[in-house]
Amino acid sequence: MNELGEILRGAATGAFPAVDGGWERIPMWRDGxxxxxxxxxxxxxxVGADASDADIDALGADGFGGASNPRLVSALAGRGWIDALDLVLVARGAGGEPALQPRSDLRNHPRAEHATSVRSEVRTFGYAAHDDHTLVTLSSGLAGLPEIGIETDPAHAHSGTEVVRRALTLVPEGEVVVAACAPGNARAVRAFLGAGFEPVASVQLWRPDRA
Structure with a gap:
């Protein structure tokens, strides 16, 4: 758990950083x-140490949107891969009897592969029926917190909210868990909100190639 993890845990209780227009550097939680x-x-x-605070300031970083400006992100990423800008949502684990099954056969699902590229210790879960490809990923994700992602199988009648609620049983009761959703993916945002998640921040990730 790093500094950002504690900040996100605070946000889950309604305690947010000061609204001062500033930005600050935090340790990277996943290599690369x-x-x-x-x-x-x-x-x-x-951000890696090869990008100085002065470099980041010169790109216009601030707490009022400057730190998420596409020009800043593009400059820091260089020729590297850039992920979408996502909404960060938080909830608490439900604990109890897990309502989903481990599904190692879903490891090659595109969403599981994406999770593996930016998170650690990715595990895949779903329903018992092997013709049901509804997927839940549970990872060590943003700032080292448990992070879940979902994708429903359109051939089966599971609502997104139902799947998210089941996913929360995979996390110990009361433990803060995060999720990231593209704001334009209204269906996913509604599913997480319906299961009790609350929006607290935005996140954008990249794998830099500044060479």
């Missing part, structure tokens, strides 16, 4: 992956 996490009026950047 950098990112910006922006709250209301304050931003945090996890």
């Amino acid at each position: 992956v950098e990112g910006v996490v922006a709250f209301t009026g304050h931003a945090f950047l996890a």
Whole structure:
């Protein structure tokens, strides 16, 4: 758990960073992956030491949108891969009897492969029926917190909210868990909100190639 993890845990209780327009550097939580996490009026950047604070300031970083400006992100990523800008949502684990099964056969699902590229210790879960390809990933994700992602199988009648609620049983009761959703993916955002998640910040990740 790093500094950002504690900040996100605080946000889950309603305690947010100061709205001061500032930005600050935080340690990277996964080798090779950098990112910006922006709250209301304050931003945090996890960037390698080869990008100095002066470099980041010169790119216009601030807590009022500057740290998430596409020009800043593109400059820091260089020729590297850039992920979508996502909404960060938080909830708490439900614990109890797990309502989903481990599904190692879903490891090659595109969403599981994406999770593996930016998170650690990715595990895949789903329903018992092997013709049901509804997927839940549970990882050590943003700032080292448990992070879940979902994708429903359109051939089966599971609502997104139902799947998210089941996914929360995979996390110990009361433990803060995060999820990231593209704001334009309204269906996914509604599913997480319906299962009790609350939006607290935005995040954008990249794998830099500044050489």
